Amino acid sequence: MTWLSRRLVVRALLREWGRALLTLLTVALGVAVFLSIRLANRAAVASFEQFTQGVGQGSDLVLRAEAGPLREAQLPALRPLLAQGWMRPVIEGSFARKDTLEGFQLLGLDLVGLGAAAPEPAQDLGPAAPDGASRDRATLDFYGVIQDPQAVLISTALAAEGLAAGSVLEGFVQERPVRLRVAGVLPDAPSRPRIQRNLLVMDLPAAQRLLAREGELDRVEWGLRPGARLVDLEAQARRLLPPGLVLEPPEQRAESGRTMTAAFRFNLSILSLIALAVGAYLLFQAFDASVNQRRETWATLRALGQPPAALLRLVLGEAALLGGLGSLLGLGLGWLLAQGSVRAVSQTVNALYGASAARSAALHGEEAFFALLFGSLACLVAAWVPARRAARTPAVQLLAREGGPPPVATLRLGLAGGCALLGGVALAYGIRPAPGVAWQAYGGSLLVLAGGSLLAVALLPLLGLPGRSTRRWQLRLALRPLLRPTSRHGFAAAALAVAVGMTTGMGVMVQSFEHTVLTWIGSSLQADLYVAPIGSAGAASQHRLSAETADALAGDATVAAADRFQMLPITFRGRPTFLGAGDMAVQAARGGLILAAGGPFPAPLLALRQGGTEAPGVLASETFARHFGVRVGEVLDLPTPAGTRRVTVRGILADYGNERGSLILDRPVFLAWFQDARVASLALYLKPGQSAEAVAARLRLEHPGLQIRSNGALRQQVATIFHQTFAITYALEAIGLLVAVLGLAQGLTGLALARRGEVWSLRALGATQVDLARILLLEGLGVALAGLLAGLGLGLLLARILVDVLNPQVFGWTLAFRLPVGFLAMVALVTLGAAALALVPAARWGARLGADREVEEGA
Amino acid sequence: MAVLQAQGVGRRFGSRWVIRSLDMALEAGERVALLGPSGCGKTTLLNLLGGLDRPDEGMVLLEGEPLHRASPARLSVLRRTRLGTIFQFFHLIPTLTAEENIELPLRMLDWPEAAIRERCTALIRSVGLTHRATAWPAELSGGEMQRVAVARALAARPAVLLADEPTGNLDRSSGRAVLALLAELTEQEGSALVLVTHSEAAAGICHRVLRMEDGQFLAGPA
Structure with missing residues (x-):
């Protein structure tokens, strides 16, 4: 550090500690917002992947059935592989705790085979313990677990909540009430991620019995023996593989989890971008004010012969110092903020996917590094613009008391903005890449954002026009500066336009989404009651109703018809998706599915029923059709436990239930091919005159393990989940908007400083302080109005791209665009209201500024 | 009766008294120069006389009304109606044209539009800037800007005009022209003038000269 930088940077910061602290806090806030979203995002994805992976870590290959369960009887064919590898059979299920209805992942593992408790370790089951757990005999009572069919091992996190060995966990598996006994705790291994809290491990046979799936497995994990090569194991496995089984790397399962949460993570990614933009904007404002306040120092240095480059280095050095310190402060603040946001994310993941999610966010090293890098780099970039301006401005101009930043070329900016906007629209709508890829929509959206923000600047002179003719002097003085806006006006308006635009874009998209989904639900949900096992949530739920219970409910005296719906994960063309089955006769007579292609309702459904197993047909969801490029009339090779079956696509269904898409068979065909009479959910149509609530109340008493909801209650739940999903979006957008408004206030103080003469x-x-404050406030509101108008316009355009291009392209969802006038009015009111609230103190401060400064300079 | 009076006024910044126990009186239409080197307290006294700052001791009376006790609202009224101010650095509003700057005080007083036009036209003619009426401050020379500032200060026919180094930022010939204009217009309008300057030549347009040094008048009470 040079003599000059010590005196002009460090000493200045220490002497003007208030300014330094404000800048530090600004940097910290920007970094904190950025980091908190990233940490919440990471926690959500990590917990989801942990949930989907279960104890899959440590294996090199995973064997599973393409459709339906993997049968233990199929394994002897793979015995020759044991020379090269070990195997770990796994069955998965769900357990819902009775008191809280909290969901747990139930994992059945061959604990004898794991070798920990066996007198002679079974070598063919390999050396790996669940999730890297060490064979700690003091902690893991393997004998106890094996001997007791109700025994489970729990995570250390759950044990920390007061569950000791011998404690009882009461709850439901499938629809049956069960009592599980805690036999021990799965210790965390230092080299592995922590075992997820909501994991219960049982011995394999006990788990199969509990889940009523004797002889079935969900997957078999394979690992290499020392000295063996993966390529050899894989090649031999593929030769021996019985039909209907697939071998995949373990990452594919994690990938399927990532695919499943793509929409959700997209939502969070957009929020990260908002956080990034907002943070960078705050930093720019802070450094602009900082450089502006010390313009006399810079001018003097220039006058004394310091070259512009040296000046630039000084300002950037100060920015790096403040950026580094502020970022460090932001790490702590961001971690704290993340604890709140991760809970909101966790709720959503739980509600949408039935996966237990993280409850707290750890300060991940990589994220901390990125946040530090972001903070420091953003500070340098933010300081670069005002520093370069200060370095380039002639000293005499910097010293001039009337001197402020020069006006910006609004016409040129307006033209550039218009071109960017048109280019963005053309890019988004003009190119159609492969399904699932949407670079053109992202690029188009970015161009629209950039164009809209430039147009906000170009809008300023139009809003200043009344200032040319008005006879009201305060209005004239307030609006005249907008006729020739400076870069400060421009940045404030552009930043607000971006914040309002992203809020509007996402908001309109979410409202369109909600309207579409509610319309779909309204049409699809026609039954009076919906029944599912307690703990069911999302397409990935493992809870199933037994055929007997389903028959009993369907045969109830009050029930006119029942639609048994089953859903299971399958692998189609090497990619994970779902296969569903419903009663097409009941649906055709009483349902209301929305068909996107294949003819009017219920013709395609009746075609499925008529085709039976002779000419089998299938309905594809819209997401499935888009992901796999499938059309009506196409013949598909569907994997089933009975072998591959050729099915014809009879119709395309609108379906917003899951992101991976699904194929739907008629139930009799499904039963013939899958021999699985269990159901995931049951729709009951009551006889005329029956009260849905009364029947539901009675059935709940008769079947305590079932969740029985009326049509209205289910719709309400869907709406609640929907709102919960986007709750964090709204919260973070509000933060983004708030920060942009605060930036506007900061911009106004900069303007007041520049106009102190x-x-x-x-x-x-003779102007009073009220007059002056009013003038400054009106000027600020003019800037806010420009940002708001441009933001609303670009937001609507952004929403159209999200609805028309991005959603169909990435997720396969066709949404109906809806213009929510109330929402737009609310955005406008909140923006202007928040701007007024933030600007009032800035304006009052500015109104007092002149006298104090002049007195100091006098004498 | 004195139109503006200072009685034992003093002002300190921190523990240092910049001016102390000053007495002065200004008759209607009188022109008084405050002459002295930099830092002697001229501008501080001017700020107290104009009600822009409050004394730590003593009182300032404008047409008998104590300025140091006036509320901020009352001070604003007095500044609009009875006081005019001219600065060394002009301080024109950059977003208003020359004539709009001049008419600003009249608009603050809600004068009728016709009266504003009439007064503004007369003043702009008086300062010789009819041809530059619609120019922006950035398009004017220093001398022209100060002439606009003089016209603006006199627009509301103040009883007292306070001018702080009005030629300090101008070349000699522009300075002379502005001083001549000040003398002529204050004479014409009947306004008293307090002129802060460190130039003997500038002080020459005044009826009286008060010399200051270290916060005190050199020749006793004025």
Whole structure:
């Protein structure tokens, strides 16, 4: 550090500690917002992947059935592989705790085979313990677990909540009430991620019995023996593989989890971008004010012969110092903020996917590094613009009391903005890449954002026009500066336009989404009651109703018809998706599915029923059709436990239930091919005159393990989940908007500083502080209005791209665009209201500024 | 009766008294120069006389009304109606044209539009800037800007005009022209003038000269 930088940077920061602290806090806030979203995002994805992976870590290959369960009887064919590898059979299920209805992942593992408790370790089951757990005999009572069919091992996190060995966990598996006994705790291994809290491990046979799936497995994990090569194991496995089984790397399962949460993570990614933009904007404002306040110092240095480059280095050095310190402060603040946001994310993941999610966010090293890098780099970039301006401005101009930043070329900016906007629209709509890829929509959206923000600047002179002719002097003085706006006006308006635009874009998209989904639900949900096992949530739920219970409910005296719906994960063309089955006769007579293609309702459904197993047909969801490029009339090779079956696509269904898409068979065909009479959910149509609530109340008493909801209650739940999903979106958008408004206030104080001579002059002419504050406030509101108008416009355009291009392209969802006038009015009111609230203190401060400064300079 | 009076006024910044126990009186239409080197307290006294700052001791009376006790609202009224101010650095509003700057005090007083036009036209003619009426401050020379500032200060026919180094930022010939204009217009309008300057030549347009040094008048009470 040079003599000059020590005196002009460090000493100045220490002497003007208030300014330094404000900048530090600004940097910290920007970094904190950025980091908190990233940490919440990471926690959500990590917990989801942990949930989907279960104890899959440590294996090199995973064997599973393409459709339906993997049968233990199929394994002997793979015995020759044991020379090269070990195997770990796994069955998965769900357990819902009775008191809280909290969901747990139930994992059945061959604990004898794991070798920990066996007198002679079974070598063919390999050396790996669940999730890297060490074979700690003091902690893991393997004998106890094996001997007791109700025994489970729990995570250390759950044990920390007061569950000791011998404690009882009461709850439901499938629809049956069960009592599980805690036999021990799965210790965390230091080299592995922590075992997820909601994991219960049982011995394999006990788990199969509990889940009523004797002889079935969900997957078999394979690992290499020392000295063996993966390529050899894989090649031999593929030769021996019985039909209907697939071998995949373990990452594919994690990938399927990532695919499943793509929409959700997209939502969070957009929020990260908002956080990034907002943070960078705050930093720019802070450094602009900082450089502006010390313009006399820079001018003096220039006058004394310091070259512009040296000046630039000084300002950037200060920015790096503040950026580094502020970022460190932001790490702590961001971690704290993340604890709140991760809970909101966790709720959503739980509600949408039935996966237990993280409850707290750890300060991940990589994220901390990125946040530090972001903070420091953003500070340098933010300081670069005002520093370069200060370095380039002639000293005499910097010293001039009337001197402020020069006006910006609004016409040029407006033209550039218009071109960017048109280019963005053309890019988004003009190119159609492969399904699932949407670079053109992202690129188009970015161009629209950039164009809209430039147009916000170009809008300023239009809003200043009344200032040309009005006879009201306060209005004239407030609006005249907008006729020739400076970069400060421009940045404030552009930043607000971006914040309002992203809020509007996402908001309109979410409202369109909600309207579409509710319309779909309204049409699809026609039954009076919906029944599912307690703990069911999302397409990935493992809870199933037994055929007997389903028959009993369907045969109830009050029930006119029942639609048994089953859903299971399958692998189609090497990619994970779902296969569903419903009663097409009941649906055709009483349902209301929305068909996107294949003819009017219920013709395609009746075609499925008529085709039976002779000419089998299938309905594809819209997401499935888009992901796999499938059309009506196409013949598909569907994997089933009975072998591959050729099915014809009879119709395309609108379906917003899951992101991976699904194929739907008629139930009799499904039963013939899958031999699985269990159901995931049951729709009951009551006889005329029956009260849905009364029947539901009675059935709940008769079947305590079932969740029985009326049509209205289910719709309400869907709406609640929907709102919960986007709750964090709204919260973070509000933060983004708030920060942009605060930036606007900061911009106004910069403007007041630059106009202090003018303010002082007006005071001398007799303007009161109220007059001056009013002038500054009106000027700020003019900037806010430009940002708001441009933001609303670009937001609507952004929403159209999200609805028309991005959603169909990435997720396969066709949404109906809806213009929510109330929402737009609310955005406008909140923006202007928040701007007014933030601007009032800035304006009052600016109104007092002139006198104090002049007195100091006098004498 | 004195139109503006200072009685034992003093002002300190921190523990240092910049001016102390000053007495002065200004008759209607009188022109008084405050002459002295930089830092002697001229501008501080001017700020107290104009009600832009409050004394730590003593009182300032404008047409008998104590300025140091006036509320901020009352001070604003007095500044609009009875006081005019001219600065060394002009302080024109950059977003208003020359004539709009001049008419600003009249608009603050809600004068009728016709009266504003009439007064503004007369003043702009008086300062010789009819041809530059619609120019922006950035398009004016220093001398022209100060002439606009003089016209603006006199627009509301103040009883007292306070001018702080009005030629300090101008070349000699522009300075002379502005001083001549000040003398002529204050004479014409009947306004008293307090002129802060460190130039003997500038002080020459005044009826009286008060010399200051270290916060005190050199020749006793004025």
